[in-house]
Amino acid sequence: MHSLKGVSGTLCINRLYQQATVLNALIRANPAVDEIYQAIPEIELELQTVCASIDALPEA
Numbered sequence: 001m002h003s004l005k006g007v008s009g010t011l012c013i014n015r016l017y018q019q020a021t022v023l024n025a026l027i028r029a030n031p032a033v034d035e036i037y038q039a040i041p042e043i044e045l046e047l048q049t050v051c052a053s054i055d056a057l058p059e060a
Contacts, residue, residue, distance in 0.1 A: 004016070019046055022039070
């Protein structure tokens with residue numbers, strides 16, 4: 001998660017960065033596994049959106 005946070009921040013993918021930051025902090029707080037699993041769908045959806053946007057870019 002830390003790497004996703006770093007890369008999304010570097011690339012200014014702000015929504016993904018914010019979600020990765022929240023999930024990273026949650027993981028560091030050592031919660032129950034169920035809490036982590038509950039946070040995954042939101043970040044997964046955003047990552048899918050980012051990937052779809054990249055796929056839609058015209059080829060160089």
